Amino acid sequence: MTGKFHATHAALIGIILAVSGFITWSAVDARASMENLIVTAPVAAVIALLSVLLIASTLLKPAPEAAEDAEEETRDPGIWGDMLLLAGFGVFCYALTHIGFDLATFLFVWAGVVMSGGKGWWQPPLFAAAFTALLVYGFGSLFPYPMLTLVL
């Protein structure tokens, strides 16, 4: 029986291949000269080779026992929580310049504290408000760029 290729590993190699393929295609399309491809072409070839090697070695490795597999899955129950926080972080980064640095930070920190196991109903929003004020008046005042805020 062949080894199991984890979904997150497949996703990572897929992303690496897709991004590398696109960059290579774009560079070749822009100008297929040696000066333009001096790093891109050899690096693309090595990435393709290493990916094939990694996929083959993972698939050819003997499959783990069913019990081991189940144990590995129970050991890592936080994957969905991580992904939720990651998605929330992505939305927060996008929202900074759209709804305002202050509101976006307040909402993200509040939700983040609750998701990370912060106890109590008043402590997380109070902390989020104090932290947001500190960032806006402290960190933000040092920025050499204009910063959109909604309340502060």
Place this chain on the structure above:
Amino acid sequence: MIDQFALSQALDLLFSSFTPWLWVIPGLMIGLVFGSIPGLQISMAMAVFLPVTFGMDFLQAMLFLTSIFTGGAYGGGVTAILMNIPGSSSSIATAFDGYPMARQGKHNEALGLGLAASVVGAFVGYMLLMLLIQPLAAFVLKIGPLEMVVVVLWGLTLIATLNDSALSKGLLAGFFGLMLSQIGMSTTGVMRTSVGMPYLIDGLPVVPAMIGIFAASELLRLRGGTYLVRNEDQRDISFGRILKGAGETFKYPGVLVRGSLLGAVIGAIPGVGSSVANLVSYGEAKRTSKTPERFGKGAPEGVVAAESANSSSEGGSMTALLALGIPGGAATAVLLAAFSFHNIIGGPSFIRNQTDIVYSIILGNLGQVVLLAVLGLLSLRLLGLVVRVPLSYLVPSVLAMCAWGGYGITGTIAGPLTVAGFAALGWLMRRNNYPVAATVIGLLLGRMMEGELVRTMQISGGNPLRYMLERPIALVLFAVMLLVLVGAPLLKAMRRRRTTEA
């Protein structure tokens, strides 16, 4: 080597009144604050405070700005150790072993190691600058793109040594970083992969990418835990243990001296500087160590190698500025602006005609190093409090700061979005045991590598090998690199074989 008369005049300038030192402590504190907050850079601090120097005399202005530089270089290492967030590209290698030490409850020792190595490194860098400013300037003038290619290649070889599970994973991560560095306009002006976004014309912003892949992805992994340091007894900030860590630095004299020398020489090369110096020094410390398997898991030598090199590179970067009037990086460019505000032009005539001022700047910086040791020790107690904050509050707060830091670097939405994108990439990589540091090194050095390679090809008329024979410095550098990379491990393997046979 040293002009005795100018030296005595320099001592008189520095110590006949307190005025030149008035702004040194505020400068060090500004540097420590800017260096330890992700997204605020040392060059940004120097630029923000540049107008303050209008009312100062030249020496006072120089000491103020260089004290921001000195404080910032150490501040970046503090966050690399405590939160896995390198404040700048010069602190990347500090995080490799400093952060694992902090997670093991050895944050006091790691901070002490970092501080002592920084102080020694900066001291060696400035001493070398004082003794060798003229020969170093001549060396810098002989550095061409081929020599830069060899130095950058040396930095890139670290990729092969960064892997927890399989060499192929480390290499794939590093080469992916190199590929990502190819986004944006090429050295020859060809537009690639901008996907219609003007933000990508200059390529991916490296510092936000670094913040995302190192810090944000690690914070996601910490979610659900209680504290950064699991053992409650080890969570205290102990002055004694910081001092013990500082003392431990001197148990690795070889690593300390080699890191300081490598940092000073690489730092003198304009455009390469501290971002490569700390990587080369870390790589060499790992390669020559008797226990290379401890690196990346909390080896004190790793922190010593990285911090000594990035601090001594500050002295190196001043070589080109003082002796040639060429800024080696963003921070020295701000210093050059301060030169022009005071109607001073750096270069050979500056060294020849105003040697006393040159010596004053160097001696003033040596004094700053001593003050950094005191201020650093005092501020570490405050900065180290981060290990006492519950992770449920620390994780979202630092994640928010990472996004703000991304904005602070670019001034557009591209910064925070880069942080988020690289946080996701780093999370995927960490889950599957890929070394995220390899990707950052590829991304950081890829563009530098491309530019220097293209210039080498153009200068050599398409025959770089023949051109190399005409470049003695490149040949020597290449030979040393080969000797270190291939010769040393071969010799070690032969010795091991002989021991097992005996």
